[in-house]
Amino acid sequence: MATTIDSSAGHEAVTRLFDLVRSGDVDNVEFNQLDSLVYSRLLETYECDQGGIGTGGESIS
Numbered sequence: 541m542a543t544t545i546d547s548s549a550g551h552e553a554v555t556r557l558f559d560l561v562r563s564g565d566v567d568n569v570e571f572n573q574l575d576s577l578v579y580s581r582l583l584e585t586y587e588c589d590q591g592g593i594g595t596g597g598e599s600i601s
Contacts, residue, residue, distance in 0.1 A: 550581060553574050553577055553578060554578055556570075556574055557571070557574040557575060557578055560574070
């Protein structure tokens with residue numbers, strides 16, 4: 541059940557981030573927090589360090 545809640549919160553974060561980008565509202569704290577959250581989740585998912593380097597030595601940027 542925790543996975544469903546976590547997945548739902550992640551989906552809401554990405555949706556809100558998309559909405560902010562679409563409206564051009566990217567110079568605020570909410571955007572920065574959501575951007576950081578989504579980026580850190582991507583790094584976790586693809587097992588990368590903060591530099592974007594994964595186990596295969598490839599960059600995700």
